[in-house]
Amino acid sequence: MKRIGMFGIACGAALLATTSAFALPKASALVEPMGMGYNIGNTMEVPENPTAWGNPLPTAAYIKAIKAAGFNTVRIPCAWYSHSDALAKDIEANGGTADNDAYTHVGKASDFTNPTINAAWLKQVKDVVDMIIAEGMYVVLNSHWDEGWLEDRVYDGVAASPRSGANNIANSAATTKARQAAFWTQIATYFKDYDEHLLFAGANEPGVNDPWNGTQWEFDNTRMQVLKSYYDAFITSVRSAGGNNATRTLIVQAPRTEMDMAPMLSQNFPTDPAGSGYMMAEVHYYPYQYSLLNKDEEWGTQYYYYTGLASTTDKTHNMGWNVYSNSIDNNALGTPNQIKKAFGELKTMFCDKGIPVIIGELGAIKRTGQITDAANLKLHLQGRALFYGEVAKNAKANGIVPYVWDTGAEDDGNMTIITRQKGTYSILDPDVLNALQKAYGQEGNNQSNLDSLVKENEVPETGNGKGVLVTYATKTTDSSETGTLRINLSNDSKDLSKYVGLEIRMKGSVETAGGCTSTDPKKECSEYGWTSMDLFMMTGGSWAWFDANVLQQADQELDATTFQTFQIKWEDFRTEPTGLNEANAIGLNLYGTQVTGTITIDYIKGIKADGTTEIIDDFDKKPQLEGIATGKIVPLSGSDAIKAVRVASSSKMLVNVRPGMVTASFSASKNAPAKATLMNSMGQVISQKNFTANRGMNRVELTSDYRGPAMLVVRQGSQQLVQKIMLK
Known part of the structure; x- marks a missing residue:
């Protein structure tokens, strides 16, 4: 018997079932029509404000662009806790006030167990769900990180922080479970009449995290039982909410959503009151060294070049490179061999038992700022497309639904396929999209931009050194904005206690006022502007913050044509740094309104007590850039170049x-x-x-x-x- 939702494309947002008398299709029947999936990332899951991380709210035009790109299912990472009264209760429990900008989940949670989701937020989420379903696509609506209210608290009682046992934190699993039940009762009731095009996922990457430094703790069977209780609350609440929820497909996640921990979920899979066939399992796929690692470590290097497209001049960054044997491991995480094996194991573990699997997130960062050789950059970009295609091909072959992760960002390090921040909804990564489409039997004939990307990011080799060119451009006229150049310190450089300060070598110019930087014709520029430039650092497990105005303290002006060195001693910082033997990051922040300018930075050094200096970062690879700061690696030659030599440590055990x-x-x-x-x-x-x-x-x-x-x-x-x- 047909239901309204099965033929209701013309009905738009009214894709609803009129009765719950008939069971919805089982989960296995949804896999083929769901096809390949897309994440609307860094948007609806942002705590409190969905536009705070730079993305606009999804529009109908954006959703149509996702559909036109060949995707037929969309995952909506979503926040609920920060849009409920539980947020204010927990802030108060930690001595704060209800109007705090954000809840830092360091302290205790209150015993408040019956939170109410804001009605306006439910309506906002519904608008996005309706736009997706109106295009005939499926929706996975999940509960995301959202200040870690669940995902950092899969334990019961007191857990010791890895920071030398300091700052132990407590959690009541009963309270978290009650909140899980309360949230999903409201969500499921609100969407009870939606048909099988809407699926619910009970968590995102559930684990146990140290709230002071983000370190993930060991996940053992005891914590699996706590997680299972959270899933039981999710399933029971949805099934009891009426309407089509009785047989709606529900999704539960492996611990941390790791493939390696899928067996733990399989062995502890929750019982569904609806009977068998109405559940799915979820894992994520980010082969760490290829997908996310952004600096070489002693234990392993970043993988730039995918299997089959190895570099002959940069061998240590080829997929599967083993730093101990100086050879390639063709079964390393992310290789075609490993993907085939892992996805086959998921099929055996779940799919063959009537439990379909989704790869809720997958991707690999684009490293256009790290690879400065044109030929190698082209290999990297071609390899990314191969990787995405390999994942999609194996997912389809094993009856698994893959969802690419998309943050909306368009700078170096992004995983974005479709633009949205500028309102154009064009294809940013046609080569990756072509590979995905071909894996699903589509044409895959989008015009490649590979050669133009290589040309845009090519840095001529001079043999004398490199620097980073940072451009600042504010977007507003009436509020301060920040541009950040940040260096996440490698293990060799974390100990800054041997230094008495920092030295930075740079040239450039920054202008304020006088010129309007607003792109909004409805906004007029004010007659003032201001800026300051600060060196900063973060230290210790609490990431304590220290900064100093680099130009003011050094009593120098920035020169537009000549490199200058600026030295800041520890006593020059606003508060004297502590925990220097455990420094996490250093960098440069430019603050201001109506700011435009460019700065080229050659290096940041540590200053020793005897006055000598030692390189901390020479920008051979692009650092992390945030806010109003964008940039690229540039060659330095002649008198501009200072060759930096690093000293590597070696150790054995x-x-x-x-x-x-x-x-x-x-x-x-x-x-x-x-x-x-x-x-x-x-x-x-x-x-x-x-x-x-x-x-x-x-x-x-x-x-x-x-x-x-x-x-x-x-x-x-x-x-x-x-x-x-x-x-x-």
């Missing part, structure tokens, strides 16, 4: 791996606190221990039920020992 246990023996130079960490191939913590290392030989043991490739890191102060291992 003896490691013994047994089933369920890893033992490391190493030598320490002093008596001091230390930390041993086991990380999986995604760079996520699977086991961790704080201990005191003594001068001389030491031994530390870690236990874990994890199986497969892992990285063991033992750190004492600035000393770090790293070894790649295989857990049994």
Whole structure:
């Protein structure tokens, strides 16, 4: 029997079932029509304000562009907690006020268990859902991170922070479960008459995170039972909400949504009151070294070039490069071999049992700012398309629905396919889209922009060095904006205690007032403008912030044509830095209104007590740029170039791996606190221990039920020992 939702394209937002007397199709029947999927990322999931991360609210034109690009299902990452009265309750529980800009989830949650979602927010979400369904597409509506109200709290009782056991935090699993039930009762009731085109997902990447430094804690079976209780609350609440919710397809996630942890979900899959066939499982796919890693580490390098398109001049960044054997591992995470094997295992584990799988997020960053050789950049861009196509091909072959992640950003490091921030809704990444379309039997004939991207980002090699050219351009006229150049410090550089300050070498000009930088013809420029330029750093597990006005403290003017060095001592910072042996990031912030300008930066150095300096970053690769700052790598030659030499550290330890246990023996130079960490191939913590290392030989043991490739890191102060291992 037909329902309104099955033939109601002409009915627009009225794709609703008139009765709940008939069961909706089972989940397996949705896989083929759902096809390949798209995420509207960094929008509806932004806490409190969906436009705060730079994206406009989705429009009908944007949704039509997604459909026209060949996608037939859209995932809406969505916030609920920060649009409810639970936010204010928790702020008050931490000594804040209800009008705080944002809730920092460091402290305790209140015992408030029955939150109410704002009615206007439900209507806003409904508008987006309706636009998608009106195009004949399917919608996965989830509960996303949203200040970590659930995803950072998959545990019960008190958990110790990895920061040397400090700042222990408590969580009541019963409270979190009650909130989960309350939210999904309201969501499901609101959408109860929607047909099978609307699916619900109970979480995003549920785990346990240290709220002070973002480190992920070990996820064991005890925490799996807590997560399962959250899923039980989700499922029971939806099934009890009436209408078509009785047989709506619901989706639950593997711990942290990691493929490696899919067996844990399979072994603890929740029971559905609707019976079998109305559930899906979700994992995400970001092969860490290829998809997300943005700096080389001692344990491994970034992967720039995909299998089959290896670089002959930059071998250490080829897919699967092993830093210990100096060779290629063709079964490394992200390779075609690994994708085929992993997706086949998902099929056996879930799909063959009537539980379809979605890859809720997948992608790989575009590294146009890191690769300055034209031939290698072209290999990288071609390889990204191969990667996306390989994932889509294997997903389709195994009855899995893949969803590409899209943030809307258009700068270096983006995963965006369709533009939306400028209102044009054009194809930003036609080569990736072509690969996806071809995997799903579509034409895939979008005009490639690969050659133009290579030309735009090509940096002529001079042999003398590189710098970063940063451009600042404010977008408003009546409020201060910030442009940030940020360096996330590598492990070798985290200890700044050996320095007495920082030195930055740069040239350029910045102008304020006098000229209007607004692109809005309805806004007039005011008659004033101001700017300041600050060096900053963040240190320690609490990411304490310190900054200093670089021009004011150095008592110098910025020169537009000649490089100058500016030195800032620790005592020049607004508050004297502490925790310098655990520095997380340094950088340059430009603040102001009506600001335009460009600056070229050659390096940032640390200043030693004897007056000598040492390179911290020489911008051979582009740093992270945020806010009103954009930029690219540029060559420096002649007197402009200063060749920088880095000193790499080397370390060794003896490691013994047994089933369920890893033992490391190493030598320490002093008596001091230390930390041993086991990380999986995604760079996520699977086991961790704080201990005191003594001068001389030491031994530390870690236990874990994890199986497969892992990285063991033992750190004492600035000393770090790293070894790649295989857990049994």
